[in-house]
Amino acid sequence: MLSVQDQIVFITGASSGIGAACAKIFAGAGAKLILAARRWERLQNLADSLNKEFATDIHLLQLDVRDAKAVESAISNLPSAWANIDILINNAGLSRGLDKLHQGSFQDWEEMIDTNIKGLLYLTRHIVPGMVERDRGHVVNIGSIAGHQTYPGGNVYCGTKAAVKAISEGLKQDLLGTPIRVTSVDPGMVETEFSEVRFHGDTQRATTVYQGVTPLTADDVADVVFFCVTRPAHVNINQVILMPVDQA
Numbered sequence: 001m002l003s004v005q006d007q008i009v010f011i012t013g014a015s016s017g018i019g020a021a022c023a024k025i026f027a028g029a030g031a032k033l034i035l036a037a038r039r040w041e042r043l044q045n046l047a048d049s050l051n052k053e054f055a056t057d058i059h060l061l062q063l064d065v066r067d068a069k070a071v072e073s074a075i076s077n078l079p080s081a082w083a084n085i086d087i088l089i090n091n092a093g094l095s096r097g098l099d100k101l102h103q104g105s106f107q108d109w110e111e112m113i114d115t116n117i118k119g120l121l122y123l124t125r126h127i128v129p130g131m132v133e134r135d136r137g138h139v140v141n142i143g144s145i146a147g148h149q150t151y152p153g154g155n156v157y158c159g160t161k162a163a164v165k166a167i168s169e170g171l172k173q174d175l176l177g178t179p180i181r182v183t184s185v186d187p188g189m190v191e192t193e194f195s196e197v198r199f200h201g202d203t204q205r206a207t208t209v210y211q212g213v214t215p216l217t218a219d220d221v222a223d224v225v226f227f228c229v230t231r232p233a234h235v236n237i238n239q240v241i242l243m244p245v246d247q248a
C-alpha cells in the first residue's frame with residue numbers, strides 16, 4: 001500500500017458530503033490537505049475538527065470552480081509550501097431539477113455543465129502540468145452511475161457525468177508514458193446534501209429520492225477513493241462503480 005503521509009491532496013467540494021469524507025480519511029492517514037469550496041464557514045469548521053483529531057496541515061481556499069480566472073489565480077498563488085500537489089480529487093458537483101429536457105431550465109443546465117464539466121477541466125488544466133513536471137501524481141474524478149445509465153429527468157446531469165467519464169478516460173490516454181494515474185470513482189445513490197441541492201432546498205422532496213434504497217454513505221465513497229490512491233504505483237484503477245445493493 002502506498003503511503004499518503006505528507007502528500008498534498010487538493011479536494012474540491014470539500015465543504016460537505018463526499019468531499020468532506022475524503023478530507024477525513026486522507027487526514028487520518030497523515031496527508032496535507034487543500035480544501036476548496038464556496039462555503040467558507042463550512043470549510044473552517046471542517047478544518048478545525050480535522051486539526052483537533054489529526055493535527056492535519058490544512059490550507060483552505062474559498063473557490064467557485066466555475067470561475068476560470070479564480071481557479072487560475074487560486075492555483076498560481078498557492079504558497080510555495082502548498083504548490084506541489086500530489087493528488088487532485090475533482091469532487092465538486094451538483095444536480096438541479098429532475099425535469100424533462102423540453103421543460104428544463106437554462107440556468108439549471110448551465111450550473112450543472114459549468115460545475116461538473118468546466119470546473120473539473122479548469123482544475124485539471126492548472127494542476128496536472130505541475131504533476132507532469134514533477135513526474136508524479138494522481139487525479140481522481142468523482143463521476144456517477146449517471147454517466148453510465150440515464151434515468152427519467154436526469155438528462156443533463158447524466159450528460160455531464162458521461163462527460164466526466166470520457167474526460168477521465170481521455171486524460172488517462174494523454175498521460176500515458178508518465179507515472180501519473182487517473183481514476184474515475186462513479187457511485188450510485190449517496191446520502192449527502194446532493195438531493196437537497198437538486199431540489200433547491202426542498203428537504204421533503206429530497207428524502208423521497210432514497211425511498212426503497214439504503215443509500216451509500218459519503219464514507220463508503222471516500223473509502224474507495226482512498227483505496228484507489230493507495231494502490232502500488234504501477235497499478236492504475238481506471239474506474240470504479242459502487243452501488244447500493246438495492247439500487248437497480
Ligand code: NDP
Pocket residue numbers: 012013014015016017018019036037038039040042063064065066091092093094095115119142143144145186187188189190191192193194195197218
Ligand atoms: P454535496 O451537495 O454534499 O456536496 C457537493 C460539494 O460540491 C459541496 O462541497 C459544494 O460546496 C461543492 N460545490 C458545488 N458547486 C460548487 C462550485 N461552483 N464551486 C466549488 N464547489 C462547489 O453532494 P455530494 O457529496 O453527494 O457530491 C459530491 C460529488 O459526488 C458530486 O460531483 C456529485 O455529482 C457526485 N455524486 C453524488 C451522488 C449522490 O447520490 N450524492 C451520486 C453520484 C455522484 P459549496 O456549496 O460550499 O461550494
